[in-house]
Amino acid sequence: xxxxxxxxxxxxxxxxxxxxxxxxxxxxxxxxxxxxxxxxxxxxxxxxxxxxxxxxxxxxxxxxxxxxxxxxxxxxxxxxxxxxxxxxxxxxxxxxxxxxxxxxxxxxxxxxxxxxxxxxxxxxxxxxxxxxxxxxxxxxxxxxxxxxxxxxxxxxxxxxxxxxxxxxxxxxxxxxxxxxxx
Numbered sequence: 001x002x003x004x005x006x007x008x009x010x011x012x013x014x015x016x017x018x019x020x021x022x023x024x025x026x027x028x029x030x031x032x033x034x035x036x037x038x039x040x041x042x043x044x045x046x047x048x049x050x051x052x053x054x055x056x057x058x059x060x061x062x063x064x065x066x067x068x069x070x071x072x073x074x075x076x077x078x079x080x081x082x083x084x085x086x087x088x089x090x091x092x093x094x095x096x097x098x099x100x101x102x103x104x105x106x107x108x109x110x111x112x113x114x115x116x117x118x119x120x121x122x123x124x125x126x127x128x129x130x131x132x133x134x135x136x137x138x139x140x141x142x143x144x145x146x147x148x149x150x151x152x153x154x155x156x157x158x159x160x161x162x163x164x165x166x167x168x169x170x171x172x173x174x175x176x177x178x179x180x181x182x
Contacts (some may be wrong), residue, residue, distance in 0.1 A: 014174065017103020019149065022137040030098040035081045035128040039073050044124065047077055073122040078157065078166055081128050098132035099151045099172050106148040106174035113171045120165045127160040135169070148175025 037043075048058045056063035057072050064071045073081070100109065122128070138150040150173055157166040 014100045014107050014109065015103045016105065016107065019104065019137070019140065021103040022149065022151070025102055025134050026136060028134050030101075030132040032129050032131045033082075035130075036085055037081075039081060039122055039124050039126040039128065041071055041124045043080070044071065044073055044077065047080065048074065051076070068121050069123070071124040073124070073126075075116070075118050075166075078116060078118075078122070078168070081122075082130050082157075097153070097170075097172075098134065099153050099170070099174070102134060102137065102151055102174070104137070104149050104151070104174045106146070106176045108146065108148075108175050108177055110145065110173050110175070111170070112150065112173050113169075115169045117167045118165070119167065120159070120163060122159070122165050126165075128165070129158045129160075129162075131156050131158075143173065143175065145173065146175040146177035148173050150174075 044058050047053075048055070051074075053074060055074070057068060058064075058074055059071075061071060132153045132155045135152040135154050136150075137152075140147060140149060150171055152169065152171045155168040155170065156164055157168070159165050
């Protein structure tokens, strides 16, 4: 059995518990969280400048308005809008992903897969909200990393009108690495 600890490499804090407690949570939903800032054209253009993405849907109102109804955010920025500020006055801490709040024995985490479905464009000026649901937890599996459970969540992203704009299915392995360190 692994001892609870904060993973110094990631800073993640996980809720330790039993497989039965985790299974009892299947179907549970997180609180709704909100992006700290509205979707912003300057951030989009900075991101696209770094990625060397010249799609005029992200740069040109003249092009994007007849095409989409306004400037849109690249799909690859979806998670950028959800990242909480790493620091703020008063020292408020950001929260972990919902999958870290599932009580399981493993104190290590690795992302296994992520599949995004984009439902509607995300426009400059949108204020996004996020809510995760626990879809499943597997029985204990032995992997090369250690013994653990695969946790699958579904994240629904909505705009300020409550309309879903994206759905992300994510799978992580919560595991315990009992092998001696080399």
